[in-house]
Amino acid sequence: MSGHWHQNATIVPPFQARVVDKRLALAIKDQSDTVLPGSRCSLNRYDNQGYDPSLSDLADEISELEGKWLFGGFFQPHFGHQITQCLGRLPWLEKAGAVDGILLAGFPRALRRRGKQAMLRRTYAAFGVTLPVQLIVAPTRVSNLFLGESLFGETTHCIPDPAFVAWCRDSIVSKDVAPKPGSKLYVTRTQLEPALGHVLCEDVLEDNLRQSGFEIFAPEQHDLETQLRTYAASETIVMTDGSAAHLAAFPLHPDQQLIVLARREKPPTLIHNHLQGFSSEAAGASNLCLADTVVQEWPGPPQSNIRERGELDFHQIRDLLFARNAIDRQHVAEWVIPTTEQIEVAKQRGLPVPMR
Numbered sequence: 001m002s003g004h005w006h007q008n009a010t011i012v013p014p015f016q017a018r019v020v021d022k023r024l025a026l027a028i029k030d031q032s033d034t035v036l037p038g039s040r041c042s043l044n045r046y047d048n049q050g051y052d053p054s055l056s057d058l059a060d061e062i063s064e065l066e067g068k069w070l071f072g073g074f075f076q077p078h079f080g081h082q083i084t085q086c087l088g089r090l091p092w093l094e095k096a097g098a099v100d101g102i103l104l105a106g107f108p109r110a111l112r113r114r115g116k117q118a119m120l121r122r123t124y125a126a127f128g129v130t131l132p133v134q135l136i137v138a139p140t141r142v143s144n145l146f147l148g149e150s151l152f153g154e155t156t157h158c159i160p161d162p163a164f165v166a167w168c169r170d171s172i173v174s175k176d177v178a179p180k181p182g183s184k185l186y187v188t189r190t191q192l193e194p195a196l197g198h199v200l201c202e203d204v205l206e207d208n209l210r211q212s213g214f215e216i217f218a219p220e221q222h223d224l225e226t227q228l229r230t231y232a233a234s235e236t237i238v239m240t241d242g243s244a245a246h247l248a249a250f251p252l253h254p255d256q257q258l259i260v261l262a263r264r265e266k267p268p269t270l271i272h273n274h275l276q277g278f279s280s281e282a283a284g285a286s287n288l289c290l291a292d293t294v295v296q297e298w299p300g301p302p303q304s305n306i307r308e309r310g311e312l313d314f315h316q317i318r319d320l321l322f323a324r325n326a327i328d329r330q331h332v333a334e335w336v337i338p339t340t341e342q343i344e345v346a347k348q349r350g351l352p353v354p355m356r
Helices: 055-061 079-086 090-096 108-112 114-125 162-171 202-211 224-233 243-249 269-278 314-323 329-334 340-349
Strands: 003-012 027-029 063-074 101-105 133-136 140-148 180-187 215-217 234-240 257-261 288-291 294-298 309-312
Touching (some): 003 090, 063 090, 063 133, 079 243, 180 202, 202 215, 202 314, 202 329, 234 243, 243 269, 257 314, 288 314
Parallel strands (some): 063 101, 101 133, 180 234, 234 257, 257 288
Antiparallel strands (some): 003 027, 294 309
């Protein structure tokens, strides 16, 4: 790994425009007005490579920040994207040594998202990082800035550098938690707002898994440390793809198996890369299973903010779980398949359909 201290480096966040000529308008420049290596960031398929604003044009807008800081990346309010944008440079703290805090570049409106900033601080704390975090939303010259390439994130397509994996496993709050033999966990989305995306008849899936000995776990109802410890303590985890899968990747243990059911027709590449980067193989078998069980993706009801919902193949899920010893033969026989009527009602309402 290589990372370096820079004196009087200027962070130019995307304070005027998000994209310039299809490039993310974010740059970090040295005193000679040259873009510094290690400042690469990506956002929504845009990359800041090639963006080269002139500091002389910004001279009247540049403020000064004293102290020793680590550049942490691009700030995102969404939890999943905070994981894929704001964690990849944390391992550089070991090389940087004592710093005053972590700087992230963001849009001006980011300063109004106090709750989202608090979420990021809690995420950092889950990896033992409790340093102050400061958002840079206007051109800022930093007296001492440590800058290194992101070792994980959208810039790397969420393929983690081995050094990032090692750092996470050594730093995470759940590092001393081992899977409890026989424990099974289903991570549900039924308690999320409909606008965040669901699968049809997930309550039926919950009931099936509950009858098979699974604990039903809604991560948004727990703090991050509890989530990480719960994932680390579970021998078998089943979930649909989403932000929770990003978090479940970090404590993934060789003695666990994690089964991730697709809920969208288009594979979530960033999630898959993240999971594969933290998974392991023992005796020729992977502890990670990425299963495509989507029959069709349905749009939300007209004039609603409900996103597309995936219709899953419950027969395929049942057979998959049996093949991986997550359910036994008795529960295969008792497995309930949603009726056509239940699926149709779920499509119209955009909500889980109670079986009772």
